Amino acid sequence: MTKTQKIVYFVLLIIVSALFLLASYAKLTGNAGAEADFTIVHLPVWFMYFIGIAELLGAIGLWIRCLQAYAAAGLSIILAGAVVITAAFFSVPEALFPLATAAVLGIIVWLKNKKAVVAAQA
Numbered sequence: 001m002t003k004t005q006k007i008v009y010f011v012l013l014i015i016v017s018a019l020f021l022l023a024s025y026a027k028l029t030g031n032a033g034a035e036a037d038f039t040i041v042h043l044p045v046w047f048m049y050f051i052g053i054a055e056l057l058g059a060i061g062l063w064i065r066c067l068q069a070y071a072a073a074g075l076s077i078i079l080a081g082a083v084v085i086t087a088a089f090f091s092v093p094e095a096l097f098p099l100a101t102a103a104v105l106g107i108i109v110w111l112k113n114k115k116a117v118v119a120a121q122a
Helices: 004-029 031-038 044-059 065-089 090-120
Strands: none
Touching: 004 031, 004 044, 004 090, 031 044, 044 065, 065 090
């Protein structure tokens, strides 16, 4: 992986991790807005806390090499649900944000795999 690719990889990793840390913070602290959103889509409050814990663990897992693929897979499932629920209950333009986050997460995994392939060839 080139130096530029490494920089892009770490910048994207920081951004995605920060997004999930902030999202998990809102859910785990019982933010009224987050609770209202879960109520609007007819999901129980305990599920909000479950998703908050999953987002927190996923954000941490993105930084651990042996867990990164699993964390990215789990976060992708959360993002897929967020896209569908946001499009169905709120608006399609709002659903573009979790979709874009999923795309950035895919780029991170792709860059990580590219780095592994280069290391294996060396």
